[in-house]
Amino acid sequence: xxxxxxxxAKAAGVSLATVDRVLNGRSGVRDKTVRAVNEAIERIGxxxxxxxxxxxxxRAYRFAFALPRSGDEFLEEIIDRIREFDxxxxxxxxxxxVIRLDDxxxxxxxxxxxxxxxxxxxxxxxMAPETPQIRDALLRMRERGIRTIPFVTNQQEDGGEGFVGIxxxxxxxxxxxxxxxxxxxxAGSIVVLTETTQxxxxxxxxxxxxxxxxxxxxxxxxxPTLETHGDPGxxxxxxxxxxxxHDDVVGLYFMGAEARIPIEVARALGATEGRVTIAHExxxxxERALRTGELDAVIHQDPGHLVRSAIRILRAKCENRATLxxxxxxxxxxxxxxxx
Amino acid sequence: xxxxxxxxAKAAGVSLATVDRVLNGRSGVRDKTVRAVNEAIERIGxxxxxxxxxxxxxRAYRFAFALPRSGDEFLEEIIDRIREFDxxxxxxxxxxxVIRLDDxxxxxxxxxxxxxxxxxxxxxxxMAPETPQIRDALLRMRERGIRTIPFVTNQQEDGGEGFVGIxxxxxxxxxxxxxxxxxxxxAGSIVVLTETTQxxxxxxxxxxxxxxxxxxxxxxxxxPTLETHGDPGxxxxxxxxxxxxHDDVVGLYFMGAEARIPIEVARALGATEGRVTIAHExxxxxERALRTGELDAVIHQDPGHLVRSAIRILRAKCENRATLxxxxxxxxxxxxxxxx
DNA sequence: CTTGCTTTGAGGTGCGCACCTCATCTATCT
DNA sequence: AGATAGATGAGGTGCGCACCTCAAAGCAAG
Numbered sequence: 158x159x160x161x162x163x164x165x166a167k168a169a170g171v172s173l174a175t176v177d178r179v180l181n182g183r184s185g186v187r188d189k190t191v192r193a194v195n196e197a198i199e200r201i202g203x204x205x206x207x208x209x210x211x212x213x214x215x216r217a218y219r220f221a222f223a224l225p226r227s228g229d230e231f232l233e234e235i236i237d238r239i240r241e242f243d244x245x246x247x248x249x250x251x252x253x254x255v256i257r258l259d260d261x262x263x264x265x266x267x268x269x270x271x272x273x274x275x276x277x278x279x280x281x282x283x284m285a286p287e288t289p290q291i292r293d294a295l296l297r298m299r300e301r302g303i304r305t306i307p308f309v310t311n312q313q314e315d316g317g318e319g320f321v322g323i324x325x326x327x328x329x330x331x332x333x334x335x336x337x338x339x340x341x342x343x344a345g346s347i348v349v350l351t352e353t354t355q356x357x358x359x360x361x362x363x364x365x366x367x368x369x370x371x372x373x374x375x376x377x378x379x380x381p382t383l384e385t386h387g388d389p390g391x392x393x394x395x396x397x398x399x400x401x402x403h404d405d406v407v408g409l410y411f412m413g414a415e416a417r418i419p420i421e422v423a424r425a426l427g428a429t430e431g432r433v434t435i436a437h438e439x440x441x442x443x444e445r446a447l448r449t450g451e452l453d454a455v456i457h458q459d460p461g462h463l464v465r466s467a468i469r470i471l472r473a474k475c476e477n478r479a480t481l482x483x484x485x486x487x488x489x490x491x492x493x494x495x496x497x
Numbered sequence: 498x499x500x501x502x503x504x505x506a507k508a509a510g511v512s513l514a515t516v517d518r519v520l521n522g523r524s525g526v527r528d529k530t531v532r533a534v535n536e537a538i539e540r541i542g543x544x545x546x547x548x549x550x551x552x553x554x555x556r557a558y559r560f561a562f563a564l565p566r567s568g569d570e571f572l573e574e575i576i577d578r579i580r581e582f583d584x585x586x587x588x589x590x591x592x593x594x595v596i597r598l599d600d601x602x603x604x605x606x607x608x609x610x611x612x613x614x615x616x617x618x619x620x621x622x623x624m625a626p627e628t629p630q631i632r633d634a635l636l637r638m639r640e641r642g643i644r645t646i647p648f649v650t651n652q653q654e655d656g657g658e659g660f661v662g663i664x665x666x667x668x669x670x671x672x673x674x675x676x677x678x679x680x681x682x683x684a685g686s687i688v689v690l691t692e693t694t695q696x697x698x699x700x701x702x703x704x705x706x707x708x709x710x711x712x713x714x715x716x717x718x719x720x721p722t723l724e725t726h727g728d729p730g731x732x733x734x735x736x737x738x739x740x741x742x743h744d745d746v747v748g749l750y751f752m753g754a755e756a757r758i759p760i761e762v763a764r765a766l767g768a769t770e771g772r773v774t775i776a777h778e779x780x781x782x783x784e785r786a787l788r789t790g791e792l793d794a795v796i797h798q799d800p801g802h803l804v805r806s807a808i809r810i811l812r813a814k815c816e817n818r819a820t821l822x823x824x825x826x827x828x829x830x831x832x833x834x835x836x837x
Numbered sequence: 838c839t840t841g842c843t844t845t846g847a848g849g850t851g852c853g854c855a856c857c858t859c860a861t862c863t864a865t866c867t
Numbered sequence: 868a869g870a871t872a873g874a875t876g877a878g879g880t881g882c883g884c885a886c887c888t889c890a891a892a893g894c895a896a897g
Contacts, residue, residue: 209853549883
């Protein structure tokens with residue numbers, strides 16, 4: 158039989174109450190006693206039974222996802238996966254909720270976050286831009302005892318607090334490699350389209366993309382990144398302009414998280430015909446475009462995996478456990494028509 | 498608060514003992530009573546607390562993976578993931594073990610399986626060829642109350658019992674598409690190498706591969722599949738012969754699960770230079786080859802995902818629960834040097 | 838009606854732990 | 868020495884359910 162807290166108490170020569178104090182990080186225990194208990198844990202190979210611990214808590218783990226209010230199909234996919242997890246998770250005493258943040262107003266976002274209490278929530282995964290207000294709000298939440306983790310959109314890596322999402326530089330490099338190989342021996346230029354070049358994700362993807370193309374495909378020229386700001390009219394305008402002023406465009410790279418608008422615009426302009434076109438994130442729009450041949454490849458991160466990984470990591474933090482690194486690495490997936 | 502069995506008993510107008518009988522499928526309950534309880538479950542939205550249920554069982558869930566005795570790096574990866582899960586799973590009262598099967602002798606395999614008792618094991622994931630003896634052994638295990646699921650290597654889909662693994666036809670098609678696109682406008686022939694053409698997996702992959710190449714790349718010719726039988730000498734012999742008799746080989750497709758030998762042989766012959774080369778499954782050997790450029794792409798299924806998915810499905814079967822379909826679909830991943 | 842079988846109820850036990858209270862003990866300071 | 872604060876022990880409760888026993892009730896056939 159596996160050792161229980163009772164065995165641990167005996168092995169450490171202390172009472173169950175003290176074992177409880179040490180295991181759950183309560184105050185009022187001498188360092189020496191803490192060490193004695195920890196030594197006994199090692200010695201007898203004690204491992205807390207998480208099933209019993211969860212039941213004894215008498216409340217479910219409550220996790221939240223703080224997501225931007227604006228967002229298109231990829232965000233919807235993520236929200237669907239959160240709801241799905243929540244539904245299935247209740248039987249396991251884990252709840253997952255969505256909090257929408259006003260991403261235009263960092264102060265308001267910070268205020269929303271500061272209202273969260275450890276009474277209501279055990280941990281939170283946050284998709285938000287990197288601003289001082291938000292960094293500050295995160296710090297204060299952690300002080301209050303709420304576990305946090307950056308989600309999809311990275312925050313500056315300050316405390317090694319983990320991050321759930323892909324390596325965007327690698328994702329850009331992956332797109333670049335496919336672009337180069339799919340174009341083959343032809344020479345020409347590549348149009349890059351995104352919502353905004355301001356975000357860290359965009360910057361990193363572009364860096365990775367440029368790195369591969371510039372090094373390995375000297376016959377290809379990457380044009381300056383065009384911005385859509387999520388506006389179809391503007392998207393159409395900039396894309397049409399680019400195609401007019403460059404008659405040698407052989408590739409299109411839709412770098413942002415929301416490829417729906419670029420795809421629709423490109424379709425209206427007949428821009429994908431004869432050009433290699435690559436986008437990010439599987440959504441209903443990109444999946445359809447892959448099947449029709451308008452898109453040649455999609456670089457993807459699995460939203461279900463993102464959601465479940467964030468929850469597993471937050472939960473492990475609550476329980477002072479390590480996670481399975483192999484399970485939490487979010488893969489940069491390549492999708493083509495044959496494996497969507 | 499969520500309804501408990503107590504609430505359910507009251508709502509159904511029966512005792513706790515009867516609720517227990519119905520929930521755990523024990524005998525000696527009239528149909529009418531069963532219906533009354535099920536109706537009450539729907540009405541009040543009862544959902545069993547799996548945490549409490551697991552604790553009350555007073556024993557961990559025990560799952561096993563029945564794997565062939567022969568196998569190379571990919572099998573090792575799977576075993577590593579099983580051990581890893583087992584280690585982490587003990588705190589959650591889930592254990593995972595490995596049973597090696599003598600894959601040369603179906604009778605012995607069947608005998609090994611028939612010795613397993615529901616006392617020792619709750620469910621088993623099986624990677625084994627499709628033979629009458631094995632099919633029979635599986636059937637009898639299920640009758641004894643052990644849950645089973647085919648793993649990586651598919652069994653004939655008889656009872657819709659689920660399957661953990663990729664769609665091999667789709668995987669072959671994916672390889673075919675990448676082969677066609679990477680080769681580009683060049684014409685020539687493609688060498689296909691595998692361990693044995695007898696296995697269902699090989700057949701399906703070849704079907705998918707042929708489908709794409711024959712339809713969309715008329716300038717490419719696929720040569721008859723060469724067999725290595727896991728023997729480096731033989732592999733070298735057949736590959737060298739093929740390259741001698743065809744001076745227009747532009748692509749190599751290593752179709753089997755163990756690409757290590759083909760890669761080493763191709764390296765010795767300098768066969769990958771100037772040819773598009775695609776293999777299956779990420780292993781130390783294929784990962785290295787991707788980085789050196791000997792391989793252009795690897796079609797992969799994640800071993801960690803395979804293992805955890807099998808366990809989740811088996812467990813759900815034990816608890817009479819549904820699984821999250823979105824989580825259990827094993828993806829056919831494409832790996833290139835940039836996203837390994 | 839009795840006999841024998843099936844169905845149901847009532848009640849208890851324990852899983853391993855979190856969380857709580859209160860009493861006792863120990864070290865430190867004045 | 869006594870006062871004070873901190874450290875520890877002893878013991879209890881309950882989480883929601885599985886699993887068990889035994890008695891009682893229902894039901895069918897003869």
